Amino acid sequence: MKRIFTSIIFYPVLFLFVLLSYFSHYQSYAEENFKGYVVCIDPGHQGKENTNLEPIGPGSSQTKPSVSSGTRGKLAGTEDAVNLDVGLRLREILTQKGVTVIMTRVTPDVNVPNSERASIANRCKADLCIRLHCDAGAEHNCFTLYPALIKNWTDDIYDKSLKAAGIVQKAYSTYTNIPDKGLIPRSDLSGFNWSDVPVILPEMLHMQNPEDDQKASAPEFRQKMAEGLAIGVFEYLKTASHQKNKS
Numbered sequence: 001m002k003r004i005f006t007s008i009i010f011y012p013v014l015f016l017f018v019l020l021s022y023f024s025h026y027q028s029y030a031e032e033n034f035k036g037y038v039v040c041i042d043p044g045h046q047g048k049e050n051t052n053l054e055p056i057g058p059g060s061s062q063t064k065p066s067v068s069s070g071t072r073g074k075l076a077g078t079e080d081a082v083n084l085d086v087g088l089r090l091r092e093i094l095t096q097k098g099v100t101v102i103m104t105r106v107t108p109d110v111n112v113p114n115s116e117r118a119s120i121a122n123r124c125k126a127d128l129c130i131r132l133h134c135d136a137g138a139e140h141n142c143f144t145l146y147p148a149l150i151k152n153w154t155d156d157i158y159d160k161s162l163k164a165a166g167i168v169q170k171a172y173s174t175y176t177n178i179p180d181k182g183l184i185p186r187s188d189l190s191g192f193n194w195s196d197v198p199v200i201l202p203e204m205l206h207m208q209n210p211e212d213d214q215k216a217s218a219p220e221f222r223q224k225m226a227e228g229l230a231i232g233v234f235e236y237l238k239t240a241s242h243q244k245n246k247s
């Protein structure tokens with residue numbers, strides 16, 4: 001009798017339960033709405049570098065080129081193009097879930113200094129600014145830069161930036177299967193020091209690593225990169241301290 005119960009009743013009921021819980025989970029994800037949230041996407045670099053110097057932060061005497069040239073891969077091409085393609089794909093995914101997305105650029109033919117990119121995110125009061133980059137070198141990993149704690153520059157955005165960096169880095173690394181090198185604070189980036197909103201900079205892969213170069217050249221993998229970032233961004237936006245009063 002016990003064996004009959006197990007085979008005829010228990011397993012079908014278990015199967016039904018698993019099926020139902022799967023669909024209810026899927027349903028809740030599909031219906032998640034991020035209306036009211038603003039994300040600024042900054043695809044790093046541009047078609048042509050801008051070597052005009054700009055202060056690395058408000059009132060600073062230390063300067064840096066406004067936009068550096070970025071790196072390139074043998075197969076994937078220029079970094080600025082990869083960053084832009086992934087950025088546009090990320091915009092599509094976020095927009096579909098109701099997020100308002102502001103891009104700092106949508107073509108290579110622009111001249112937008114890094115300080116101005118921070119201002120764009122500030123003006124739209126972004127919940128998060130995500131600056132997309134690929135690193136030079138042959139390492140095989142990914143990591144995320146976040147603003148170092150600097151009084152009067154980043155102290156107001158430090159906690160949230162660090163939190164976002166941790167969440168996005170983990171989600172991206174797990175989803176793309178690119179080894180996780182963790183988080184690195186930076187005190188010298190104008191795009192961080194001019195920012196009044198939480199800001200992070202994922203270095204998504206290394207363009208002189210043959211495997212990463214190959215991957216970065218494939219549209220399917222660029223989509224995967226965008227999806228990995230999106231999972232992290234959604235997770236960050238969902239965290240309790242970032243819940244907005246939605247009317």
Ligand SMILES: [Zn+2]
Pocket residue numbers: 044045070071079133134135
């Ligand atoms: Zn870069």
